Amino acid sequence: MLKLQGIRAGYGRIEVLHGIECTVGDGEIVTVVGANGAGKSTLLKTVSGILGIWSGTIELGSTAIHKKSVERIASLGVVQIPEGRQLFGPLTVEENLELGGYAKRRSGRKAHAKLEEVYELFPRLRERRRQQAGTLSGGEQQMLAIGRALMAEPRVLLLDEPSMGLAPLIVKEIFTILGELNQRGLGMLLVEQDARLALSLAHRGLVLERGTVVLEDTGQALLNNPDVQAIYFGQHGGRRDSRTESA
Ligand SMILES: Nc1ncnc2c1ncn2[C@@H]1O[C@H](COP(=O)(O)OP(=O)(O)OP(=O)(O)O)[C@@H](O)[C@H]1O
Numbered sequence: 001m002l003k004l005q006g007i008r009a010g011y012g013r014i015e016v017l018h019g020i021e022c023t024v025g026d027g028e029i030v031t032v033v034g035a036n037g038a039g040k041s042t043l044l045k046t047v048s049g050i051l052g053i054w055s056g057t058i059e060l061g062s063t064a065i066h067k068k069s070v071e072r073i074a075s076l077g078v079v080q081i082p083e084g085r086q087l088f089g090p091l092t093v094e095e096n097l098e099l100g101g102y103a104k105r106r107s108g109r110k111a112h113a114k115l116e117e118v119y120e121l122f123p124r125l126r127e128r129r130r131q132q133a134g135t136l137s138g139g140e141q142q143m144l145a146i147g148r149a150l151m152a153e154p155r156v157l158l159l160d161e162p163s164m165g166l167a168p169l170i171v172k173e174i175f176t177i178l179g180e181l182n183q184r185g186l187g188m189l190l191v192e193q194d195a196r197l198a199l200s201l202a203h204r205g206l207v208l209e210r211g212t213v214v215l216e217d218t219g220q221a222l223l224n225n226p227d228v229q230a231i232y233f234g235q236h237g238g239r240r241d242s243r244t245e246s247a
């Protein structure tokens with residue numbers, strides 16, 4: 001289980017997260033819903049170690065991880081898929097995947113088996129294994145970003161807006177695969193502007209307002225919550241459509 005207690009963090013002297021409490025059980029999907037600037041990405045960055053915390057603790061099982069490096073945290077099983085994907089554009093699909101598994105220092109055969117597993121999950125990546133990552137469509141790039149994270153054999157995946165800029169059909173495909181990965185036991189902390197979609201996948205959800213958790217409930221209860229519906233449903237549909245790319 002991943003457990004955050006009293007997390008305060010920010011940039012410079014500005015505090016963005018004001019004491020966050022949050023747990024992600026083994027194999028659980030927890031969604032964080034909130035407006036632009038609420039601190040969702042900041043929260044994920046504190047968990048993956050990209051951003052240091054000012055106070056509080058983050059534990060994975062019985063191991064405190066909040067003072068460890070990004071690489072160490074990833075090798076312990078907490079892996080972030082960054083907002084904007086951050087692939088190595090000039091490298092091929094397969095090279096990007098291999099880099100994802102680099103920290104694992106597996107034998108050739110084990111690394112190959114992991115690669116096969118990712119290709120089975122994303123046949124489209126197999127077809128394009130020799131293609132430069134930078135020339136993939138937006139949807140394929142998101143698949144590659146997820147595939148690369150899986151190469152590190154995470155226990156908890158941190159996802160920052162996986163639907164960003166993608167056509168609805170591709171978003172559906174990606175969320176189906178996230179559901180499948182969860183069925184196999186992978187836990188997730190999921191940040192997503194499309195609150196309705198993300199909550200329908202999640203076991204539990206948190207609503208973050210200006211750096212504070214104001215509501216926490218099961219995904220289903222939040223989906224049915226009139227306040228959540230009024231504030232967070234619908235307003236982002238247009239945003240996503242306006243940024244839609246071809247898949
Ligand atoms: N590198 C940074 N330096 C200074 N301030 C930052 C930095 N990154 C984020 N912030 C500020 O921290 C606050 C929270 O930002 P954050 O990116 O966590 O929000 P968010 O909930 O992910 O928003 P969005 O939905 O737009 O992605 C905002 O006020 C933002 O301006």
Ligand SMILES: [Mg+2]
Binds near residue numbers: 042
């Ligand atoms: Mg963000």
